Amino acid sequence: MVRLLKIELKKILTYKVFWILMGLYFLFLLLGILMAGFTINNWIDNLNKHSPIPFPHVTIYFFPDIWQNIAFFASIRYILILPSIVIIILITNEFTNKTIRQNIVNGMSRPEFLLSKLQLIFIISLLITFILILGTLILGMANTSGYDMTIMFAKISFAGGFFIQLFSFLVFAFFTGFLLRNTGLSIAIFTLYALIIEPVLYFILKIPKLQPNNISQFLPVNSVIRVVEYPYFPVLRKLTGLNVQEHLSLLDCAVPLIYAIVMVGIVYWVLSRKDL
């Protein structure tokens, strides 16, 4: 296990593309999170122009709701797409450089190759989640006055939800890259599907008369997005009457993980049968 992880880390530690894209991801993440509060209050300002009673500004960076709010903004599909591109590059590199062949020839078994990549995805997801937790703590402490430990960590489970989102989304990306083997094609198809095709499909399926059972929520990318829903703003809740998520739902967490397991199963099946 440690041997495989050591090998994977050697492959990425001095890989510039990896660090540039990860840096870009954290920049987008930071901007997204910081812009979110500003954007919402801007929206409230616009609303107040037409409203006789002015709505107060909100802050999304207070404990314990910050856990959900940050997890939500961090898992917007436009931001998730960046680390998934990194994963696609890492797996398709193995095919374009033919290093997968060399690894097998040198004495790595095919299941070990799959395991090494899954380990890497797991560790990357864990690290990003850890950084997110750290950032959330700092931002929360700076914006919440008078909190105690119970309030502070009350909704930390949403960070776990974010981990499930990230991990399964990255497995989807790995799946795409593994099957297509070509870097450019994989990135194009994955991005197109996640950002355009699935949202369109989602709205078509959502038309009630066409689809009474609300099957649209089980589309793969949407199942990931659903894990952490719209953030909890007490004011906005009253304002819009939206049904707000209070806890992670077990079913919502299970669906993307089931997708991930099926995809890993398919990769395993293909890998153990196909010529490299």
Add this chain to the structure above:
Amino acid sequence: MEKVLSIQGISKKYGRIQAVDCLFIEIQKGQIFGLLGPNGSGKTTTLSILLDLVRNDAGNFEWFGKPPSKESRKRIGSVIESPNFFPYLSAVKNLKIVADIKDKPYDDIEEVLQITDLYDRRNDRFRTYSFGMKQRLAVASALLGSPDVLILDEPTNGLDPQGIAQIRDLIKRVAEKGITIILASHLLDEVQKICSHVAVLNKGKKLFDGEVRDVLAVSELLEIASTDMVQLQKAISMHPDFTSIIRSEDKWLVYFKDQIRPAEINEFLYKQGIVLTHLSERKRTLEQHFLELLRDNS
């Protein structure tokens, strides 16, 4: 003798093309075994099957007397077709990954880089290397961790004369250490210079195998003709040193195992009541011989 590799009837089909056709080969410890055949004869497919890159449709094989596994591959150093490394990593880092996969310490890295004359460039990225250097790094990687078997697939392909000489010299030095070497090549000359044993492949089938000096020996060749060509063929096949016969226009080309004196053949045939209208000795190049081997059996 210790058996290193035993191939029992492996076959592989790509669509309608039979790339490997029921191949049987045995390789003993210490042999320098050549797989000789033209492009597309199934050499690379065979090696790919032996290294778990390609799944065979039928048959099986054993490394070191055991079914193939990742553990057996760790004892084999291979250079398969093009050198495959991470372009953005240095030679040393690429070799460290290889050592990690093979469960070998990093101690050998310096040595294999020196043997392959890459030590001065060890910290440069792989993508900055010339083709010859890339190929030498592939050899360095194959030598890492003192393998029991070295597999080389067309190791001199695409190299300039100096590069070819360097690689051949390297193979000879490695062979002196008693490592078993399996060398695939379409160059008869290369196999003849380096190998002790050879299997000749064509269209996925094994035509011959044995010691190089037997299989690729330049047997003697005579051109003969007579008024009754059919009877001549019968008579000459009775000769104790006769190996094979081919019709070439209005003459027979006859191969013999040993050095043949034309006078002796003439006498032999005359005793059987045949008068030759034509008799001449022909010397063949190795290349011709190889092509004839392939042609006769296709």
